[in-house]
Amino acid sequence: MPIILKYIWISLMLCMPLWSMGQGKFMPKALRVGGDLSYLAISAYDSTAEKYELNVDVAVHRFLVALDYGIAHKNFTIEQLSHYSKGPYFRVGIDYNLLHKDPRRNALFFGLRYAWTNFSDELKGVRLDTYYGDQFIQLNETSKSAFWVEVAGGLKVNIWKGLFLGYTMRLKLFMQTKSGHDLETFYIPGYGKSEQNTPVSMNYYILYRIPLFKAKPIQPPLE
Amino acid sequence: MFCFKNRFYGGILLIMSYLIVSCEPINDCNSEYNQFLKIAFFNKTTGEADSLAFEKISALGTDSAFHNSDKQYAILDSLPLNTNLNSTTFTFELEGFTAQSIIINYKKSFTIIDESCSPVVQIYDISVAEKTDLFDSLEIAHTLLNKNNAYNIKVYLD
Numbered sequence: 206m207p208i209i210l211k212y213i214w215i216s217l218m219l220c221m222p223l224w225s226m227g228q229g230k231f232m233p234k235a236l237r238v239g240g241d242l243s244y245l246a247i248s249a250y251d252s253t254a255e256k257y258e259l260n261v262d263v264a265v266h267r268f269l270v271a272l273d274y275g276i277a278h279k280n281f282t283i284e285q286l287s288h289y290s291k292g293p294y295f296r297v298g299i300d301y302n303l304l305h306k307d308p309r310r311n312a313l314f315f316g317l318r319y320a321w322t323n324f325s326d327e328l329k330g331v332r333l334d335t336y337y338g339d340q341f342i343q344l345n346e347t348s349k350s351a352f353w354v355e356v357a358g359g360l361k362v363n364i365w366k367g368l369f370l371g372y373t374m375r376l377k378l379f380m381q382t383k384s385g386h387d388l389e390t391f392y393i394p395g396y397g398k399s400e401q402n403t404p405v406s407m408n409y410y411i412l413y414r415i416p417l418f419k420a421k422p423i424q425p426p427l428e
Numbered sequence: 429m430f431c432f433k434n435r436f437y438g439g440i441l442l443i444m445s446y447l448i449v450s451c452e453p454i455n456d457c458n459s460e461y462n463q464f465l466k467i468a469f470f471n472k473t474t475g476e477a478d479s480l481a482f483e484k485i486s487a488l489g490t491d492s493a494f495h496n497s498d499k500q501y502a503i504l505d506s507l508p509l510n511t512n513l514n515s516t517t518f519t520f521e522l523e524g525f526t527a528q529s530i531i532i533n534y535k536k537s538f539t540i541i542d543e544s545c546s547p548v549v550q551i552y553d554i555s556v557a558e559k560t561d562l563f564d565s566l567e568i569a570h571t572l573l574n575k576n577n578a579y580n581i582k583v584y585l586d
Binding site: 332386 | 487
């Protein structure tokens with residue numbers, strides 16, 4: 206099932222620009238590169254979480270091909286036990302830009318993402334057992350993975366020259382995880398708490414637009 | 429120069445920047461899982477609930493007592509399994525019988541409910557590895573230890 210979903214996704218990603226190419230419109234116009242600002246703030250004030258995320262989008266006709274790479278750590282201690290989850294995560298997807306003709310290159314978009322992560326989970330310390338005494342725990346599961354689909358929508362606004370501020374709201378769906386035997390997954394990098402079925406999250410980011418090919422000026426229709 | 433020419437989209441961006449996504453459910457630390465095995469006694473002939481009085485119930489690895497000698501038990505509902513191991517041996521002493529024992533095998537996994545709660549041990553796939561006469565006729569009713577289950581093992585008494 207995960208493999209089928211992956212192939213459907215890749216096929217969709219390839220098809221959408223190709224449809225545009227068929228009409229002679231396929232030409233990557235620009236690349237926007239940036240990072241998530243809110244995650245930097247979270248990392249600064251929340252001692253249990255650390256997140257960093259890079260965001261890239263490529264404008265192709267009226268679509269934006271979105272690529273995200275992030276790293277998330279979650280570390281907390283309960284009584285005498287410490288739990289640590291960490292791993293990179295990736296998102297690949299396509300957005301439809303409702304403002305693709307906007308001269309200021311703003312984007313109001315909605316689209317889909319396929320996201321996945323490979324992460325490790327650790328629980329170690331001493332657990333108090335009333336009957337059998339202290340239990341020394343050392344669990345380290347290094348090959349966990351998860352994937353999910355996101356419905357995304359948001360805005361990217363040009364604030365100065367090539368600089369953009371933006372946000373993306375994400376509804377995460379159909380999460381599947383490959384868990385270990387001894388430690389149930391609590392936190393999934395890029396997704397959040399595993400018990401949540403359809404979590405909603407936000408990204409606030411700053412991006413810089415790098416033009417790749419000069420787009421033809423939009424011609425007024427002939428009378 | 430730092431300015432928004434497109435005020436509409438800039439306005440939306442500002443409003444959204446104040447949006448705080450805090451939809452995470454608040455968890456309490458109660459879990460449906462625990463480490464207590466429940467054994468229920470039934471009459472082999474009638475199939476109805478039966479009861480036994482125990483002189484002593486003990487488990488390998490602990491000095492704790494799990495019974496009250498003045499009481500007849502139809503269900504023993506607080507036999508703790510050892511979460512350090514994947515097996516626990518219980519010994520039951522009854523008047524007029526030799527000591528009876530049962531060895532329970534199981535798997536376990538740790539579950540974190542919330543960042544503020546102690547990890548919970550989930551015990552599953554319980555099976556009986558060894559048993560003596562008293563437990564000769566038994567049936568596993570639920571292989572997962574769960575507070576909501578009335579019992580995990582049914583023991584039929586002659």
